[in-house]
Amino acid sequence: xxxxxxxxxxxxxxxxxxxxxxxxxxxxxxxxxxxxxxxxxxxxxxxxxxxxxxxxxxxxxxxxxxxxxxxxxxxxxxxxxxxxxxxxxxxxxxxxxxxxxxxxxxxxxxxxxxxxxxxxxxxxxxxxxxxxxxxxxxxxxxxxxxxxxxxxxxxxxxxxxxxxxxxxxxxxxxxxxxxxxxxxxxxxxxxxxxxxxxxxxxxxxxxxxxxxxxxxxxxxxx
Numbered sequence: 001x002x003x004x005x006x007x008x009x010x011x012x013x014x015x016x017x018x019x020x021x022x023x024x025x026x027x028x029x030x031x032x033x034x035x036x037x038x039x040x041x042x043x044x045x046x047x048x049x050x051x052x053x054x055x056x057x058x059x060x061x062x063x064x065x066x067x068x069x070x071x072x073x074x075x076x077x078x079x080x081x082x083x084x085x086x087x088x089x090x091x092x093x094x095x096x097x098x099x100x101x102x103x104x105x106x107x108x109x110x111x112x113x114x115x116x117x118x119x120x121x122x123x124x125x126x127x128x129x130x131x132x133x134x135x136x137x138x139x140x141x142x143x144x145x146x147x148x149x150x151x152x153x154x155x156x157x158x159x160x161x162x163x164x165x166x167x168x169x170x171x172x173x174x175x176x177x178x179x180x181x182x183x184x185x186x187x188x189x190x191x192x193x194x195x196x197x198x199x200x201x202x203x204x205x206x207x208x209x210x211x212x213x214x215x216x217x218x219x220x221x222x
Contacts (some may be wrong), residue, residue, distance in 0.1 A: 002106055003030050004087035004150075006056070008077060010037045012095040014184050018130050019095055022173060026102045035081060078161050082150065091147050092161060094180040098148035099146060105177070113170040114155075115147035120221050123213055124187045130181045133182065135218040140183045145172075180222065 005023055009016065023032060034047040035039060047054050057077065080088045084091045093099065099117055107117065119142025122133045145164040156165040176220055185195035189209050196205035211217075 001029070001031065001087040002103060003089040003091060004033065004082065005030055005091045006028065006033045006035065006078075006081045007093055007095055008074060008142055009037045009039060009043050009047070011039045011041045012043050013041045015042060015096045015130060015182050015185070016046060018051060018182075019098060020169065021046065022098045024050070026100075030144050031087070033081070035077060041154055044078075059061065075157055075161070079155060084175045085150055087150055089147060090150050090155075092157075093146055093160070093179075096184070097142070098180045098182070100178045100180065101147070109173060109176070111150045111171060112173040112176075113152055114145050114164070114172050115135070115164055115176050115193075116143060116145045116172060116174045117145045117147070118175040118177045119176050122182050122186060122222075123218060125213060125218075126159050128187060129185070130182045133180075133186075133216075134220050134222045136180065136221045137212075137218050142179060143175070144179070146179065147177075173195045178221070 004007065005027070007019070018049075020032065023030060032047075032052040034044070034052045035057045036044050036047075036054060037057050044054050044056075054178075078092050080091065089109075119139055120136035121142060122130070122136040124130070124133055125135055127133055141162055144162055145155070146161070148166065148170075152166050154166060154168055156181040157163070159166070185192045189206075192209045192212075193202055193205045196208060200208075
């Protein structure tokens, strides 16, 4: 097997149909592992129907408002979930992250062990179908080392796998592929304000959305 994919999920039906289709189309024959944290929507049933391997994980002791995203627990999961794989390459991505890589592209990685993708935060700008999102902005948070050779043995991600500390001999490829990030908050102004209002007042989150979606800051990337 060339590549095996691991995806932590929680209530991902807003994006998982697109995510699963994306990887199954570009990486035929790959195994997609879904690590689901007690979703209350149809995440588990949908992924099983698409042939994914679904495993239930639980963070009952974590903050319920951070379910699926608790940093310390997620770091442990990401750093270990792949260690029984027999694939040559491992990809660990969030449910809303789509790396623009195809099976034939792995031939260009013969001299590398870790791939740091070039990440774009995608915005709906009035569109509700993520397949029609074409505008985004490169964001350093999503320029992640999301692909690596299983033979490394360790990847040592920190936080939301934004940075990694693999063995010193690892050979890095930087910005070799684009990665498109589709957080639910970027689907509409209302969702963005709802998301941000959990930590800041609405009178701040509204103008912040307008700033983030200023066309001077975005470009057509898909």
